[in-house]
Amino acid sequence: MRAFFHPDQSLHDPQQFMRVGVISDPKDLPSRTEALLSALAQRGVIPEQPSDYGIQPALTIHAKPYLEFLQTAYERWRAIPEAGPEVLPNVSPYWNGSPAQHQRPACRSSSVVAQAGYYLGDLAVPISAHTWTSALRSSHSATAAVDAVLDGAGVAYALCRPSGHHARVDRASGFCYINSSAIAAQRLRSQFGRVAVLDVDAHHGDGTQEIFYRRRDVLTVSTHVDPDAYYPYYIGYADELGHGEGEGYNLNIPVPPKSGDEAYHRAIDQGVDKILTFRAQALVVALGYDSHRDDPIGLLNVSTEGFRGIGERIRAIGLPTVVVQEGGYQISVIGDCLEQFLAGLVGNQTLLQEG
Numbered sequence: 436m437r438a439f440f441h442p443d444q445s446l447h448d449p450q451q452f453m454r455v456g457v458i459s460d461p462k463d464l465p466s467r468t469e470a471l472l473s474a475l476a477q478r479g480v481i482p483e484q485p486s487d488y489g490i491q492p493a494l495t496i497h498a499k500p501y502l503e504f505l506q507t508a509y510e511r512w513r514a515i516p517e518a519g520p521e522v523l524p525n526v527s528p529y530w531n532g533s534p535a536q537h538q539r540p541a542c543r544s545s546s547v548v549a550q551a552g553y554y555l556g557d558l559a560v561p562i563s564a565h566t567w568t569s570a571l572r573s574s575h576s577a578t579a580a581v582d583a584v585l586d587g588a589g590v591a592y593a594l595c596r597p598s599g600h601h602a603r604v605d606r607a608s609g610f611c612y613i614n615s616s617a618i619a620a621q622r623l624r625s626q627f628g629r630v631a632v633l634d635v636d637a638h639h640g641d642g643t644q645e646i647f648y649r650r651r652d653v654l655t656v657s658t659h660v661d662p663d664a665y666y667p668y669y670i671g672y673a674d675e676l677g678h679g680e681g682e683g684y685n686l687n688i689p690v691p692p693k694s695g696d697e698a699y700h701r702a703i704d705q706g707v708d709k710i711l712t713f714r715a716q717a718l719v720v721a722l723g724y725d726s727h728r729d730d731p732i733g734l735l736n737v738s739t740e741g742f743r744g745i746g747e748r749i750r751a752i753g754l755p756t757v758v759v760q761e762g763g764y765q766i767s768v769i770g771d772c773l774e775q776f777l778a779g780l781v782g783n784q785t786l787l788q789e790g
C-alpha cells in the first residue's frame with residue numbers, strides 16, 4: 436500500500452481551542468502525525484513525500500480570496516501591535532449555514548480582522564506562522580495519493596494533517612483549512628465519471644457536503660453523531676439530500692451519542708449500499724478516529740477493533756480507494772485504530788510486498 440506524508444504537516448502548532456466558553460488546550464497536536472507514522476512503520480509502510488503541487492489542487496475546490504487570506508493572514512496579523520499570537524476572529528458575520536446557500540463574494544473589507552471573521556468559522560482554526568504551509572502540504576499528500584491511484588494503485592493512504600472535511604469553499608472551521616477529501620474526489624473525476632466520498636469521521640463532513648451539494652457526479656455520504664447534539668450542529672441532518680441537479684446525491688446517516696461498534700457499522704452498511712446503487716467508480720474515504728470511546732472530544736463508543744470492521748466494509752466495495760486522514764485526537768489510541776482499519780482494508784499487504 437502506498438502512503439503519503441510531508442514533514443511540514445507537523446509544523447502547524449495551534450495554541451488554544453475554545454470549548455464551552457473555556458480556552459482549552461489544543462487538540463490537533465503535531466504529535467498525532469508521529470502516532471500515525473509509527474502505526475504505518477509497524478506494517479512496513481514508509482510514506483512517500485508528495486511533490487510540491489503548489490496551490491493548484493486547492494484552487495479546484497476553494498475560492499481564491501479565501502486561499503490568499505490563509506496564506507497572508509499571519510504576517511498581516513503580526514503587523515497589528517496589540518494582536519495576539521494567533522489569528523482568531525472577534526467578529527462573526529451572519530450566515531445561515533444552509534447547504535443550499537453556496538458561494539459568498541470575497542470579503543468586502545481589506546482588514547485582516549474583518550477577514551478573520553469572514554473566513555474563519557469558529558475558534559478552532561487559529562492561524563499561526565506555519566498553518567498555511569502545513570495545510571497546503573496536507574493537500575499535496577491527498578493529491579499524491581490520488582495520483583498513485585490514477586497510476587494503478589488499488590488503495591493509497593494520505594496522512595493528512597491538518598484535516599480538511601469541515602473546510603468549505605471559502606471558510607475554515609473545526610481544525611480544518613483546506614479540504615483534502617474534496618480535492619481528492621475532484622481529482623479522481625479526471626479519470627472516473629462517478630466518485631463517492633464516504634466520511635466515517637465522528638463529525639459530519641459539512642465542508643465536503645457543501646462543496647458537492649449541487650452535483651450528481653460526486654456522491655457524498657457521511658456517518659456521524661447526530662448534529663442536534665454535536666459539532667457542526669447546523670448541518671448534517673438526514674433530510675439534507677442535495678440541491679438542484681445534486682438532489683439525491685447526498686446522504687447523511689446520523690447516529691445517537693454513545694452508539695458503539697454495532698450501530699456505527701450499521702450506519703456504514705447503509706452508506707455502502709448507497710455507494711453501490713450510485714455505481715461509483717472510485718472512492719474517497721474520509722477517515723477519523725474521534726468515534727473511538729477514548730476520544731477527548733468524542734461522544735461515541737466505537738472500540739479499537741471496531742475500526743477493522745470499518746476497513747472490511749470499505750474493502751468489500753472493491754473500488755479504487757483514496758483514504759484521507761481526518762480527525763481523531765487521543766494520541767494513545769489513534770495508531771492502533773489506523774492499524775486495525777488497514778488490517779480490515781488491505782490485510783497484510785505492505786508497500787514492500789507491492790514493490
Ligand SMILES: [Zn+2]
Binds near residue numbers: 637761
Ligand atoms: Zn471529527
